Amino acid sequence: MAGLTAGELALLQQRLAEAESDARTEALASGASFLRFLERAGISWLVQRIPDIVANVKDWLASIFDPILNSF
Amino acid sequence: MQQRITQPAPMSEHDEQVLRTKVLEEVSAHPPTIGVIGISGVGKSSTINTLLGAALPTSDTVACTKEFWSVSAELAFTHGRSRGLAAHLQVIDAPGLGEDVRRDQEYLAAYRRHLPRCDVVLWLMAARNRAVALDQRYLQQLSDCHPRMVFGLNQVDLIEPLDWHPTLNLPSEGQRRSIGQITHDRQARLADALQRDIRMIPYSAKARYNLQGLFTAIVEACPEDRAWLFSSLKNFTYDDFLTAEARQVIETTRQPASGVLSLLTQRLGLTSPSTATE
Numbered sequence: 001m002a003g004l005t006a007g008e009l010a011l012l013q014q015r016l017a018e019a020e021s022d023a024r025t026e027a028l029a030s031g032a033s034f035l036r037f038l039e040r041a042g043i044s045w046l047v048q049r050i051p052d053i054v055a056n057v058k059d060w061l062a063s064i065f066d067p068i069l070n071s072f
Numbered sequence: 073m074q075q076r077i078t079q080p081a082p083m084s085e086h087d088e089q090v091l092r093t094k095v096l097e098e099v100s101a102h103p104p105t106i107g108v109i110g111i112s113g114v115g116k117s118s119t120i121n122t123l124l125g126a127a128l129p130t131s132d133t134v135a136c137t138k139e140f141w142s143v144s145a146e147l148a149f150t151h152g153r154s155r156g157l158a159a160h161l162q163v164i165d166a167p168g169l170g171e172d173v174r175r176d177q178e179y180l181a182a183y184r185r186h187l188p189r190c191d192v193v194l195w196l197m198a199a200r201n202r203a204v205a206l207d208q209r210y211l212q213q214l215s216d217c218h219p220r221m222v223f224g225l226n227q228v229d230l231i232e233p234l235d236w237h238p239t240l241n242l243p244s245e246g247q248r249r250s251i252g253q254i255t256h257d258r259q260a261r262l263a264d265a266l267q268r269d270i271r272m273i274p275y276s277a278k279a280r281y282n283l284q285g286l287f288t289a290i291v292e293a294c295p296e297d298r299a300w301l302f303s304s305l306k307n308f309t310y311d312d313f314l315t316a317e318a319r320q321v322i323e324t325t326r327q328p329a330s331g332v333l334s335l336l337t338q339r340l341g342l343t344s345p346s347t348a349t350e
Contacts, residue, residue, distance in 0.1 A: 009321060025288050030300045030304075041097075041098070043090055
């Protein structure tokens, strides 16, 4: 398999899973942070409409949607 | 259980204008600001460039940082009427710390003036450098300037026995052991100097190894209503470290994405993170 041993593949998958987990943690922290910002700015009512504005920003998707889906 | 929201309400032009105004006010009044501290040569500028898409000059041979930096960067509103919102990423990076003992007090004084306005402070060390006395000394002098410090151990790809795996772009077994030992050692020695526990994050800016781990630590350390600014300036993806060959192998073995992200990517017709190469 592209010159990789089973052990190397497992190592690669493990590193990727760790990075993915870190990315998700970051996304959730970032999303929660954005909600705090909206609250501080007095526009927390915009939360329900945020998806439109960030619909094309992959890095923000999990951040923004997870808190929303969990909040309603 | 009934899901109360299945489709986000549309954002009106007025809504977008309100949001845009608030974001602009925030980034204008309080730009995202990161303090970067480390002995000359640990890769401070290259780390910031890699993480946040800044364009700080770097050099393998001479110290490039001559002043405190302010870098223009675009927030990640890439589409719609709010695209192109710009922020000035401020990088507090003192020139030549540790290069000349006669100037250190001047640099430390500058750090003490600037650090309090940072959202987060990134303290960097080079994995190959065993001498940590300067770091300990500076840390003791600066630790009271900022409560939110993240510690990074750069250049782990250069650790002995120098047999970084070229295809996997990962440390060899011997290097993994060394990285663990060195990380533990530096962590303990800085914690001793600080008299409190710290967490040291091994990474390599050049090999793009564990950038996500470092970045997540930065975001988590930020003030809770400011972390989103840094995420929106993020300039890499968590799987950037994959070589073309490794990516090909992973793609053939990966399971379909699941959970909320999958739902959203399907609904919005977006690229799933499993295939994102941006």
